[in-house]
Amino acid sequence: MAQRRALDMDSLAVSDRFRLFNFTRRDDHVTYLWILRAMDRLREVHQVQVAPDDVAAALRELARVHDQVPEVDRGLRDRLDELHADRVVHRFDDASRAGNLARYRNRQSVYQFSELGYWAYQAVEDLLGARIEDVNLSRLVFSEVLADLRALAEANRTGQAEHVYRRLARLDAVMEDMGRRSAQFHVTLGEILRSTDASPDVFLRHKNALLVHMSDFTAELDRYLPRLDRAVREVEDTGLATLLSRAAECDERLFMGRDERLADWRRRWRALRAWFASDEAIPARAAELHAATRSAVSGVIALLRQITEAQRGGVNRSTQLRHLAAWVFNTPDDGAAHALMGAAFNVRSARHLGAAHEDDEQISPSTTWWDAPGVEVSVTLFRSGTAPTAGVPKPVRRNPGAQARLRGRQAADRAAERRAAARLVDRGAHGRVLDETDTRVLLRLVTRALEGRTVVAGRLSSASGEGDGTLVRLVPDPAGSTVRTAQGRLHLPGLRLEVTGHRTRTKNP
Numbered sequence: 001m002a003q004r005r006a007l008d009m010d011s012l013a014v015s016d017r018f019r020l021f022n023f024t025r026r027d028d029h030v031t032y033l034w035i036l037r038a039m040d041r042l043r044e045v046h047q048v049q050v051a052p053d054d055v056a057a058a059l060r061e062l063a064r065v066h067d068q069v070p071e072v073d074r075g076l077r078d079r080l081d082e083l084h085a086d087r088v089v090h091r092f093d094d095a096s097r098a099g100n101l102a103r104y105r106n107r108q109s110v111y112q113f114s115e116l117g118y119w120a121y122q123a124v125e126d127l128l129g130a131r132i133e134d135v136n137l138s139r140l141v142f143s144e145v146l147a148d149l150r151a152l153a154e155a156n157r158t159g160q161a162e163h164v165y166r167r168l169a170r171l172d173a174v175m176e177d178m179g180r181r182s183a184q185f186h187v188t189l190g191e192i193l194r195s196t197d198a199s200p201d202v203f204l205r206h207k208n209a210l211l212v213h214m215s216d217f218t219a220e221l222d223r224y225l226p227r228l229d230r231a232v233r234e235v236e237d238t239g240l241a242t243l244l245s246r247a248a249e250c251d252e253r254l255f256m257g258r259d260e261r262l263a264d265w266r267r268r269w270r271a272l273r274a275w276f277a278s279d280e281a282i283p284a285r286a287a288e289l290h291a292a293t294r295s296a297v298s299g300v301i302a303l304l305r306q307i308t309e310a311q312r313g314g315v316n317r318s319t320q321l322r323h324l325a326a327w328v329f330n331t332p333d334d335g336a337a338h339a340l341m342g343a344a345f346n347v348r349s350a351r352h353l354g355a356a357h358e359d360d361e362q363i364s365p366s367t368t369w370w371d372a373p374g375v376e377v378s379v380t381l382f383r384s385g386t387a388p389t390a391g392v393p394k395p396v397r398r399n400p401g402a403q404a405r406l407r408g409r410q411a412a413d414r415a416a417e418r419r420a421a422a423r424l425v426d427r428g429a430h431g432r433v434l435d436e437t438d439t440r441v442l443l444r445l446v447t448r449a450l451e452g453r454t455v456v457a458g459r460l461s462s463a464s465g466e467g468d469g470t471l472v473r474l475v476p477d478p479a480g481s482t483v484r485t486a487q488g489r490l491h492l493p494g495l496r497l498e499v500t501g502h503r504t505r506t507k508n509p
Contacts, residue, residue, distance in 0.1 A: 020120035022086045031070045036121045038062060039113060049092065049110040052077045064237050088117035138181055139217045142224035149231035155237040156246070164243055166353055172268045174273055183291050189296055211300060214293050221290050228276040244269060272312035313404050417441050421468040423439060425501045441483040445472035471502035
């Protein structure tokens, strides 16, 4: 279910979630991991908010049992702040922990796991704790699923709402676990088949148990798949809408409305039905798993035959590498050894050129060289391997005529604005159409007035903006005001516009 929900997230949300794993990319990532383990240890004893001293004490307790725990007493607060910046933990200021005035003046912070931060930490721990020996295809689960489906149909038929919710929740958990087990098993099986060239003895030692396990699973799936198909249809015959409604009513998730819970259970039932009930066009996922397991059995048998024949003939990848190592060792000089290794592994010298893109934010750091867009490379860099330089700076050329024209244009614009400000004072802003210069001066003064507004007793007070001897006041008025300009009408709802003269104060020298 979580994988399906992740498909609907946009790129910004995905990038925000990936920030939670920044601590795994730092140089001292092991130290950050042990800090989170110490916080998790305190969380298990219901100590949710912890201070750096509490984390240090928990680390010392872990160090008595584990030798790999680092010493982080000095930079512990800084590392906790880094985890807060990555949104793995929340930080709160707790003044109650200050025992004296000096400690009160210093920042007394406490930390606790964020919800997504704890999920990220658990994901890292699950990855570190994964073991190949734990993978399996559970063949005993089919009988339990069949019994749960029959009990679910009976509970819905007799109107036992709580029993319907418990059975449906158990089936959903079993299906999620079954999908995870099957995916993990086939990935691990592919890894075993790929690595047999390096360790054929490991494969030969476990081949019998592997073949028996997959054969028993396919046989059990053949026996139960028709029964499970009929059981799913029997549940739907008792009233699927009623069943999902009862499950949504008994669902106790507080932060979801009834419609959201109903849609969630409908989605879960479709996933469960897709496992066992097959339609004319779409086969059941259990049937696809059955075909994949049969194909894996054939692949294991073919690989077993290949390894047996290679060991019987005495030629395999291991013996080939040994012969190549002997040839390289017996070459007369280093040049011949490099030439032999280059011919054996198809290694050729290559010249790589690289340059930074003009806008590096447009290209993700995870984009490969093959998929990234190309950049222009200078001829100097291509031929000599050195980046081109700009050379000696050229002298600055003066243009007095252009500067004089710019100063004259600026002076004319300022004079036009002063005349427009005088017209606003004499003729006002209402009852006429303002030209471009009048509108520009008025908008500048209105912007200053709007930026200077303040809130008094929960209401906006009047505001004013001044410049070039002109004062604009914005007074709250329910009727509002409208100013006509050459570009259209300027509406000021809830504000009355007043334009008056303003005498600027000068300081005596």
